[in-house]
Amino acid sequence: MAQFTLPKNSKVQKGNHFPAENQGENMKNFKLYRWSPDDEDNPRYDDFEINLDECGPMVLDAIIHVKDKVDSTLTFRRSCREGICGSCAMNIDGRNTLACLKPINEVKGDVKITPLPHLPVVKDLVPDLSVPYAQLASIQPWMKTETEAPTRERLQSPEDAEKLNGSDGKGPAGCILCFCCSTSCPSYWWNGDKFLGPAILLNAWRWIIDSRDEATGERLDELEDPFKLYRCHTIMNCTNSCPKDLNPAKAIAEVKKLMVQKQG
Numbered sequence: 001m002a003q004f005t006l007p008k009n010s011k012v013q014k015g016n017h018f019p020a021e022n023q024g025e026n027m028k029n030f031k032l033y034r035w036s037p038d039d040e041d042n043p044r045y046d047d048f049e050i051n052l053d054e055c056g057p058m059v060l061d062a063i064i065h066v067k068d069k070v071d072s073t074l075t076f077r078r079s080c081r082e083g084i085c086g087s088c089a090m091n092i093d094g095r096n097t098l099a100c101l102k103p104i105n106e107v108k109g110d111v112k113i114t115p116l117p118h119l120p121v122v123k124d125l126v127p128d129l130s131v132p133y134a135q136l137a138s139i140q141p142w143m144k145t146e147t148e149a150p151t152r153e154r155l156q157s158p159e160d161a162e163k164l165n166g167s168d169g170k171g172p173a174g175c176i177l178c179f180c181c182s183t184s185c186p187s188y189w190w191n192g193d194k195f196l197g198p199a200i201l202l203n204a205w206r207w208i209i210d211s212r213d214e215a216t217g218e219r220l221d222e223l224e225d226p227f228k229l230y231r232c233h234t235i236m237n238c239t240n241s242c243p244k245d246l247n248p249a250k251a252i253a254e255v256k257k258l259m260v261q262k263q264g
């Protein structure tokens with residue numbers, strides 16, 4: 001029989017409250033999702049009150065502040081703090097984005113933070129990216145060639161390079177694999193095991209249109225499948241959520257166009 005209620009152990013409960021050590025004029029409350037595989041407890045939201053005069057301006061600064069000064073068990077990913085590595089992707093104030101690029105002062109009221117949605121949670125704010133990474137490997141994201149390698153390098157015209165980089169730097173080569181797009185896509189929520197999702201399809205397109213790659217036909221053949229590509233219904237959540245302003249929905253539409261041309 002279908003189950004219409006959440007299993008008991010998945011309900012997010014009210015957690016602990018951590019008042020700021022030093023009160024001031026500029027206080028903000030952060031509600032952080034917590035869950036650990038090491039105990040039987042339900043997930044919870046812990047409240048951390050932060051004096052913003054004691055931390056940097058971005059949401060990532062606040063999370064690092066919590067880990068350094070309040071609760072060292074808080075678990076999250078981050079590396080570059082410059083919007084380049086993609087590892088600090090999470091859901092902040094209801095939107096998937098990069099914590100290092102999200103100014104705290106853009107959020108009105110409490111700052112609610114959860115892991116990227118619809119992925120299993122490893123711990124706290126860390127989602128399990130095994131499936132998206134396996135899907136990335138499946139599109140073989142490297143240059144495939146059959147012709148003999150030139151003595152120096154495979155050249156590309158500035159026009160062909162621009163197809164990858166975009167005239168405004170927002171071409172598909174700018175993808176940092178943060179998965180904000182895929183985890184905001186309803187089709188990926190429901191069919192994430194079979195539909196490749198916008199992040200992977202944008203990367204597939206990046207290799208399909210690379211003038212140096214010699215496996216275009218093979219790459220398109222691989223995507224000819226009722227689920228891998230065609231589960232995109234152009235809902236556009238993906239493009240709206242990309243923190244690098246890329247356009248995965250357009251990339252998917254371009255792949256579909258190439259499919260039609262190939263069949264014609």
Ligand code: SF4
Nearest residue numbers: 185232233235236238
């Ligand atoms: S446009 Fe396609 S990939 Fe993007 S959110 Fe919609 S269904 Fe998902």
Ligand code: SF4
Nearest residue numbers: 175176178179181242
């Ligand atoms: S397309 Fe944008 S949102 Fe999607 S993985 Fe790449 S950088 Fe992240």
Ligand code: FES
Nearest residue numbers: 080081086088100
């Ligand atoms: S820490 Fe690298 S993108 Fe945010």
